[in-house]
Amino acid sequence: MAYKGKNKPTVNITLTDGQQDAFIPSYSTLDEIKGNVTVTPQVETKIDHIYITLECTVKTYIERVGTASATNTRSEGYDSRLRLVQPIPETAMPESGKLGPGKSHTFPFEFAVPKELLPKSCEHTIDNDVVRQAHLQLPPTLGDPMASVWGKTMLDDMAPDMSIVSYFVRVRLVSGRDEKTGKHIFIGDEIKKVRIIPAVPEHPPLAVLEGKQDDYRLRKEKPLKKGTFQKRIGTLVMESAQPRSLHLLPLRSEDPHPVTTMATIRLRFDPASSDAQPPRLGSLVTKLKVATFFAAKRMHDIPKRSADFHYGSDRSLYVISVPLSSRCVASVEWAKNTPRTTSPRREPSVPGSPVVPASSFATPLPSESYREGQDYYTASLVVPITLPGKVEGNTNHKVFVPTFHSCLISRVYALDLTLSCHTPGASVIVPEMHLKIPVQISAEPNADARPKISQGEAEAIARRESLHAGNVEPPVPAYSEEPQTAGDGSWSPQNGGFPSRREIPHYPVSPIGSRQSVDAPEASLGLPPPDYTIQTSGRPTVSSQ
Numbered sequence: 001m002a003y004k005g006k007n008k009p010t011v012n013i014t015l016t017d018g019q020q021d022a023f024i025p026s027y028s029t030l031d032e033i034k035g036n037v038t039v040t041p042q043v044e045t046k047i048d049h050i051y052i053t054l055e056c057t058v059k060t061y062i063e064r065v066g067t068a069s070a071t072n073t074r075s076e077g078y079d080s081r082l083r084l085v086q087p088i089p090e091t092a093m094p095e096s097g098k099l100g101p102g103k104s105h106t107f108p109f110e111f112a113v114p115k116e117l118l119p120k121s122c123e124h125t126i127d128n129d130v131v132r133q134a135h136l137q138l139p140p141t142l143g144d145p146m147a148s149v150w151g152k153t154m155l156d157d158m159a160p161d162m163s164i165v166s167y168f169v170r171v172r173l174v175s176g177r178d179e180k181t182g183k184h185i186f187i188g189d190e191i192k193k194v195r196i197i198p199a200v201p202e203h204p205p206l207a208v209l210e211g212k213q214d215d216y217r218l219r220k221e222k223p224l225k226k227g228t229f230q231k232r233i234g235t236l237v238m239e240s241a242q243p244r245s246l247h248l249l250p251l252r253s254e255d256p257h258p259v260t261t262m263a264t265i266r267l268r269f270d271p272a273s274s275d276a277q278p279p280r281l282g283s284l285v286t287k288l289k290v291a292t293f294f295a296a297k298r299m300h301d302i303p304k305r306s307a308d309f310h311y312g313s314d315r316s317l318y319v320i321s322v323p324l325s326s327r328c329v330a331s332v333e334w335a336k337n338t339p340r341t342t343s344p345r346r347e348p349s350v351p352g353s354p355v356v357p358a359s360s361f362a363t364p365l366p367s368e369s370y371r372e373g374q375d376y377y378t379a380s381l382v383v384p385i386t387l388p389g390k391v392e393g394n395t396n397h398k399v400f401v402p403t404f405h406s407c408l409i410s411r412v413y414a415l416d417l418t419l420s421c422h423t424p425g426a427s428v429i430v431p432e433m434h435l436k437i438p439v440q441i442s443a444e445p446n447a448d449a450r451p452k453i454s455q456g457e458a459e460a461i462a463r464r465e466s467l468h469a470g471n472v473e474p475p476v477p478a479y480s481e482e483p484q485t486a487g488d489g490s491w492s493p494q495n496g497g498f499p500s501r502r503e504i505p506h507y508p509v510s511p512i513g514s515r516q517s518v519d520a521p522e523a524s525l526g527l528p529p530p531d532y533t534i535q536t537s538g539r540p541t542v543s544s545q
Contacts, residue, residue, distance in 0.1 A: 009041040009099070011171050013192040016108075026251045029138070029199035030449035033111040035192075037171050040104045045187065047099055049088070051172040054111040056082035056196075058139065058408050059164045060294045062316050075296035075314050077408045081121060081139065082167075084111050109169070112451075113196060114138065122407055124298045131302055131405070138198040139165045139409065140401040140443075142292075155399040160318040163294035163409045167196045197251055199445035200402035205242040206438045214304040216414065218242075220433050221367050224279055224423050233276045235367040237268040238419060238433045245440040246387060246413075248402065252446050258386050259400075263415060263437070265381040268364040269334065270374070278334040278377040282420035282430065286324040286383060289436070290400075293317055293410040303410050321416070322398060324385060329419075334377040337363070385415065385439070402443040415439050 017034040019025035027033060037052055060077040086109040099105055115138075122135040143159035144166045173188035208216045220238045225231065243263040269278040293303040295315035303309065309317035363378055370376070388398055404411055417435040 007042045009188050011188045011190040012038045024195050026195040028445045031113050037107045041099045043101045045099045046175050049174045052086040052109045053170050054084040056167050060408050062296050077296040127301045134405040139404050139406045140197045141195045157399045158290045158320045168193050200443045202245040202442045217436050234271040235369045237364045239266045239364045242438050245442040248443040250444050250446045260386040263383045266364050267379040269377040270367045270370040279421040279423050281329045284329050285326045285418040287416040288322040289414040291319045291412050298407040334379050403440045
C-alpha cells in the first residue's frame, strides 16, 4: 500500500562517488556506488524501516497478432537478477521511531558491483553447466531509454522495447503493516537509474556446427561459370574463422583509439582445366549483425538458431545490421600452387560435427570438385573490423554492450562478409559469396576497480607482498637426526645400517645443544628412535655417533 497525499515525505538520492554530475552514472565490475539518501518529511512521520537496495530487473514481453481474430496475444516475463541491501544501523534511526517535520535525515549507502550472481539467481532447468555459468553473470544495461553515457544524448543499444535490463538504486520507506493483508505500508518509493556494463573476458571460439543447427557459415564453395549456359571454369572456396574479440574500453577511459580486431579470409580456386584462370576479386562488404534473443519463459540453452525464435509463442528475436566497411580488393593477387604430394580430399561434413577453424590451415581444404595432383590458386585477405565511434552531431549513435546470455535475454554478434568477384570473359554476372562468422564483444573493467576487503585481509596481503618484494622466504627450522647406538649390540651402523629418515612433524624438539629421546613408531618395529637436535644453521643432516 503506497502513501498518497501532500504530506508525502521527500526522498532524494545523491551520489558521492564522483558521478553526481553525470546524466546517467555508469559503473563496471567491482566499482563502488556511494551516495546518500535524504528524507525530509512534511509532518511528523512514523518510520519503521528504510530499505536502500541496488537492484537489477529484466523485463520482456512477446506480442503475437492472431490471424483469425483481431485480438493480440501477449506474454510477459520478469526476472529480478540482483538485490543488494544496505544495512541501516539502529543508531541511525530516531529513538522515538518518528522523523520530525521539516528536518532532513541523511542515510549513507555503499554498494560494490559484484563479479557474478548468486546460484539462487538461476535455479531453473538448464541443459548443461555452461549455460548455468553464463546465466550467473551480470547482464549489461540494455534497452533502457534512460541509459545515456555521452552527455545528454540518448544512445541506441539496438535492443527492442520488448527486452529491458535496468539497474537502479531504490529507497523505500516502511511505516507499519496493513491490518488486513499484513503487507508493508510504503510511504515513500524512489529510484535512481544507473548504467552498469560488467567486465567480460574474452572466451574461447565457438564450436560452430554449420548447417541447420546454427546460423553461422565459416566456409563456402561456389562453382564459377562465364555465363548461364557456359561450362564451369572452376570452384572458388572462401573460408574464415572467428577473430579475436572486440574489446570495449573501460567506461572511464579517455583513450581515443577505436575498438578494433582483425579477421582473415582465405581463398582457394580449383580450376576445372589447366588453362582456367582464377577470377578477379571485386569488393568486400563487412556488416555486423546484432541479434537480441528474448523470451517470456526462462531459456534452458544458449540460443543457436534464429529460426527457433521466429515462430514461438513465448520467444522472439530482433536483428539489426550495422554497416562497417566496403573496400575494393581487386589488387589482391593470386598465387599458383603445385601440390608436391597428394592433397587430402575434403569429405562432406557430417551433420552435427564441429567445423575445424580455417585458421588451423595455411591453405583452405580442396573443394569437392578438386582432382588430385592438379594445380590450384590461393589468396588471403586481412579484414580490419572497427566498431563505429562517436560522431559529434550524430543523433543516432550506436552503443555496443558485451556479449551475454541471461535467463530471459541473450545478445550475440556475427560478422557478415560478402565478397564479389568477376569471372574472366563474363560481362554481366557478378558472383557473390557470403560468410557469417561469430564474433564476441568483451569489456574491460575500470583501472581503479578493486575488490573490497577487510582490514585483516589487507594486512595479510601487505605482508605477503613485502615478502615477495624482498625475496624473503619463510624461515625453515634446521635440525639434525642422529641415531642412537644400541647398548646391547643388537643394533648398530655396522650390523643394521641407518634407518631411513622419516618426517614426523609432531615430535617434540629439545633445546639447542641438548638431546632428548622421544617415543616414535620405530619403537613398535624394534628400532631405536632417532635423537633430534636443533642446529643454528644448515639443512637437516643425519650423523652417527
